Amino acid sequence: MRAVVSRLRRTLRETSGTSDLTPSQTAVLSRLINDGPASASALAAAERVRPQSMAATLAVLEQHGLVGRRPDPEDGRRRLVDLTEAGLGLIADSRQAREEWLAREMEERYTEAERATVLAALALLDRLNRR
Template identity: 60%
Template sequence: MDDSRDGAEGADGVDGISGSAARAARDLRVAFNRLRRRIREVAETEGEAQDLTPSQVSALTLVSKSGAATASGLAASEGVRPQSMAATLAALDQYGLIERNPDPGDGRRQLVTLTDAGRERIEGTRQARAEWLARAFEDRCTEAERQTVIEAMAVLDRLTRP
C-alpha cells in the first residue's frame, strides 16, 4: 500500500492530504518566513530602514504599490485601526517620505503619496534586498540548485493562479 496518500500523514490530521503535500506546505511556510525575516534584516543592516519601524516600512511599501491612497484605505489594506495608520503616516510625513494632498473627488479627504525621498527609500530598499538575494544564490548555491529553485518557482506560481 502506498502510504504517501494516507490521511494519517496529512497536515493536522486532515484526511485526503498526502504526507508529502503536508510536508511541502510546512517546509515552504518555514522557509518563506525565514527568508522574509532575513531580507528585512538585510535592508536594516544596509541602513535603508534603520530609522523606520516595521509598520512604517510596511505602510511606505503599501503607498508605493497603491499610488495615491487615503489613510483609511491604507488602514483597511494593512488590517489596522485608522488611528494606528494615522500615527504611522504622521511619522512618515515627519521623515519627509510621504505627502498629503486634498482628494480632487472629495475635498474632505486627503490622498497620501510618496515624495521623491520616499520613492528613493523604497527603491534603495528593494535594490539592497534584491542584490543580497542574488548574491546569496550566487555564493551559496550551485547552478543546478539555482535551476531547481527556478523550476520550483514555476510550480509555486501555478499554485497561486485561480
C-alpha cells in the same frame, strides 16, 4: 516551508536598509508604491487596522519625510497620502539592496543546477498565489 520563508523575509528586511521602520510602516510604503496615493481611511481598511493605528503609522512616516498629504482632486475635503521623493528613493534603494544581496548569495552559494531547481520550485509555489 513557513519557517524558511519567514527567515528569508527577515534577512531581506535586514538587508533592505529599512530596519528602523516597523513592518506596518514598510507595508504602507509598499502599498503606496504599488497602488498609488490613498486616503488614510483607505489605507487603514487595506491594511486591516483601526484608523487611529494608521494615523500613528502615517505620523511617523511623515516625520521621516517619507510620505506627504495633498488634497484629493476629486474631493477637496479629503486628503491623499502619497510617497515623497525621499520615500520613493528609500523604496528604490531598498529593492536594489535586496535584489543585489539575493543575486550575490544565489551566485555564491548555489551551483547552476541548484539555481535552476530553486527557480522551478518558485514557479510551483507561485501557483499557490494564483486563484
